[in-house]
Amino acid sequence: xxxxxxxxxxxxxxxxxxxxxxxxxxxxxxxxxxxxxxxxxxxxxxxxxxxxxxxxxxxxxxxxxxxxxxxxxxxxxxxxxxxxxxxxxxxxxxxxxxxxxxxxxxxxxxxxxxxxxxxxxxxxxxxxxxxxxxxxxxxxxxxxxxxxxxxxxxxxxxxxxxxxxxxxxxxxxxxxxxxxxxxxxxxxxxxxxxxxxxxxxxxxxxxxxxxxxxxxxxxxxxxxxxxxxxxxxxxxxxxxxxxxxxxxxxxxxxxxxxxxxxxxxxxxxxxxxxxxxxxxxxxxxxxxxxxxxxxxxxxxxxxxxxxxxxxxxxxxxxxxxxxxxxxxxxxxxxxxxxxxxxxxxxxxxxxxxxxxxxxxxxxxxxxxxxxxxxxxxxxxxxxxxxxxxxxxxxxxxxxxxxxxxxxxxxxxxxxxxxxxxxxxxxxxxxxxxxxxxxxxxxxxxxxxxxxxxxxxxxxxxxxxxxxxxxxxxxxxxxxxxxxxxxxxxxxxxxxxxxxxxxxxx
Numbered sequence: 410x411x412x413x414x415x416x417x418x419x420x421x422x423x424x425x426x427x428x429x430x431x432x433x434x435x436x437x438x439x440x441x442x443x444x445x446x447x448x449x450x451x452x453x454x455x456x457x458x459x460x461x462x463x464x465x466x467x468x469x470x471x472x473x474x475x476x477x478x479x480x481x482x483x484x485x486x487x488x489x490x491x492x493x494x495x496x497x498x499x500x501x502x503x504x505x506x507x508x509x510x511x512x513x514x515x516x517x518x519x520x521x522x523x524x525x526x527x528x529x530x531x532x533x534x535x536x537x538x539x540x541x542x543x544x545x546x547x548x549x550x551x552x553x554x555x556x557x558x559x560x561x562x563x564x565x566x567x568x569x570x571x572x573x574x575x576x577x578x579x580x581x582x583x584x585x586x587x588x589x590x591x592x593x594x595x596x597x598x599x600x601x602x603x604x605x606x607x608x609x610x611x612x613x614x615x616x617x618x619x620x621x622x623x624x625x626x627x628x629x630x631x632x633x634x635x636x637x638x639x640x641x642x643x644x645x646x647x648x649x650x651x652x653x654x655x656x657x658x659x660x661x662x663x664x665x666x667x668x669x670x671x672x673x674x675x676x677x678x679x680x681x682x683x684x685x686x687x688x689x690x691x692x693x694x695x696x697x698x699x700x701x702x703x704x705x706x707x708x709x710x711x712x713x714x715x716x717x718x719x720x721x722x723x724x725x726x727x728x729x730x731x732x733x734x735x736x737x738x739x740x741x742x743x744x745x746x747x748x749x750x751x752x753x754x755x756x757x758x759x760x761x762x763x764x765x766x767x768x769x770x771x772x773x774x775x776x777x778x779x780x781x782x783x784x785x786x787x788x789x790x791x792x793x794x795x796x797x798x799x800x801x802x803x804x805x806x807x808x809x810x811x812x813x814x815x816x817x818x819x820x821x822x823x824x825x826x827x828x829x830x831x832x833x834x835x836x837x838x839x840x841x842x843x844x845x846x847x848x849x850x851x852x853x854x855x856x857x858x859x860x861x862x863x864x865x866x867x868x869x870x871x872x873x874x875x876x877x878x879x880x881x882x883x884x885x886x887x888x889x890x891x892x893x894x895x896x897x898x899x900x901x902x903x904x905x906x907x908x909x910x911x912x913x914x
Contacts, residue, residue: 455523456499458485458611458670460712461507461516465492476510485670486612488677491715495611495670497524504705517708519669520695521752535628536820537831546815553639555646555830558822560782560812561802565842566909567649570849574912575641575652577852582637582655582844583684583725585675586630586691587665588622589657590826593631595639595646596655604656604682611670613678620657621826627665628825630657632833633690635824636841637848645830646822649845649908653852656684666694666751669709672768676716680723685851687720688844689729689768690837695749697732698764706764713767721773726851726859726866728844729769730836731778731791735889736761738770738793739899761793770796775847775863778900779803779839781810782819784873786889786900788881790836794892794899799870801842801906804834809881842906849911869914870904872896 461477463469468489469477477484481500487493492514500506507516538555548554562568581601588607591600607619622630638655639648648655658678660671672693679687693699693713699706717727736743738761745764746756761770768774778797779787786792787805807819820832843866850865851857857865875891875898882888891900 455501456497457503458519458524458668459496459498459504459507459516460519460669460673460708461494461496462514462708462711462715463492463494463512464514465490465715467492469494470512473510473512476507476513480506482507485610488673488716490677491719493673493712493715495673504708508704515704515708515711517705519709520666521749535632535825535831535833536818537825537829538822542817543830553641553643553645553647555822557815558817559646560816561804561821561842562647562649564780564782564784564802565649565846565906567845570908570912571641571647571651573909574849574852576650576849577855578652578654579855580650580653580685580848580851581683582650582653582686582688582848583658583679584630584634584637584655584688585658585660585672585679586633586688587627587661588620588630588659589634589655590621590631591657593635593824593826593828594644595642595824596631596634598640598642599638599651599654601654601656604654604679604684605658606678607659608671608674608678609659609662611674613674620659622659623663626663627661628831629690629833629837630659631826632823632831633688633837633841635830636821636838637688637845639824646824649842650848650852653848661691667691668694669712673712673716676713676720676727679725680720684720684725686726686728686844686847688841689727689774690835690840691730692732692769693767695751697745697748697750698743698759698761698766700759700764702763710765710767714771717768717771717774721859724859726775726847726862727768727773728775728777728840728847730840731769731776731797732766733789733835734791735789736791736793737889737899738766738791738796739892740793775799775843775866776902777801777836777840777843778902779805779836780901780905781805782812782816783810784905785810785876785881786879786891787834787836788888790839792889792891792899797899797902799843799867799903799906800873800901801839801846803836803839804832846906846908846911849908853912865911865914866906867903869907869910870902871907872904873901874898875900
């Protein structure tokens with residue numbers, strides 16, 4: 410999570426180990442979440458993880474295997490479908506050496522901290538919904554008990570959509586995240602165990618329950634899963650698509666890092682297990698932006714691009730969070746003060762047209778900005794004309810955007826591990842709303858390709874004009890400038906997601 414500080418700073422300081430696209434800690438009236446820190450102490454002789462990219466469709470050749478071994482590398486796994494090899498090596502020149510090998514298209518280190526990363530900090534929690542507050546909620550007939558607190562559902566007409574359809578149990582949304590607690594009573598009815606896995610090591614761990622967050626790990630993935638598919642079962646809250654299946658693909662290690670090899674594994678697993686939608690509320694560590702003029706970062710972009718495209722070719726719509734630093738992703742330059750977040754970061758100025766937030770800015774990925782209870786861009790949400798595809802509720806400070814009663818918090822309610830519910834905010838919370846709407850579209854049009862699902866998602870969105878001037882804290886100063894037209898602009902893309910149209914058109 411981001412550390413508490415003034416929201417007027419455009420560049421938020423994100424401590425090492427939490428690249429989650431949430432804004433919980435810097436929002437007023439929200440309990441801060443402490444991020445775990447990583448000690449870069451050398452272990453396993455300073456072994457690092459690498460991706461080596463070769464021609465897709467073939468396993469590594471004998472020549473490449475020999476070169477990897479001679480350079481001091483050990484192959485962890487190979488995703489032959491996309492030509493990505495995951496390797497561990499303690500040779501500091503491993504990537505440089507492999508880039509000179511015929512047949513190797515690119516190679517790069519996925520991290521700076523030696524394996525394994527050691528967590529030395531405590532993991533905080535979101536704002537848990539108290540028993541007294543929950544007991545005071547008066548649900549109407551047909552509502553789950555906590556649904557009146559979910560202002561975000563009527564914001565995208567999900568409440569009306571549920572009168573028509575809850576979604577199909579033939580549709581699965583995979584949550585690539587910190588893990589999902591499938592024992593939660595709001596998630597258990599809709600959980601797809603066959604499509605769930607732990608990908609943290611860069612290769613699938615199918616041990617039963619390996620997809621769950623361990624004690625002390627982030628509740629982020631469980632929260633996201635509830636937003637998508639919490640069952641309409643007379644208990645707790647209601648998801649955007651409460652009739653679809655949800656799977657957990659754990660791609661964050663115990664310290665909270667989402668490394669390339671885990672993300673690649675996650676997309677490939679989703680592709681091979683008939684997943685219809687992937688939810689990606691993170692950026693791939695350790696670089697907030699991966700610059701293609703750097704050979705290591707170029708290799709990471711290529712590996713994740715191959716994996717996400719493969720998932721789409723196999724039928725998945727990939728949905729990703731835009732991020733929470735109030736960046737204009739269409740600007741000529743952005744100052745990135747947090748990369749690499751597993752070593753010593755520096756203020757580097759990047760060109761967002763050449764340095765990419767992955768998977769957010771990859772081709773084919775649906776990029777989601779966040780709105781608050783008043784329907785305007787959340788104070789923290791990244792934006793950018795031609796970058797943002799669609800908007801959805803991600804919450805905001807209750808002080809900035811106060812919901813209408815009976816809702817009391819401007820944040821987003823979701824499920825938490827251990828059978829609890831609580832509030833979080835961020836583009837991380839906006840993304841599952843869009844993933845849920847995409848799942849409803851797929852339920853309505855079961856034979857639709859990913860391209861058609863995305864086309865319907867955009868066509869059915871409610872056009873949302875620029876907020877001009879945008880002065881979210883009412884201090885008389887413009888906080889961000891929206892460019893574009895009512896039908897497509899830098900704040901809201903094609904508009905705000907519409908769940909009712911998803912089940913009726």
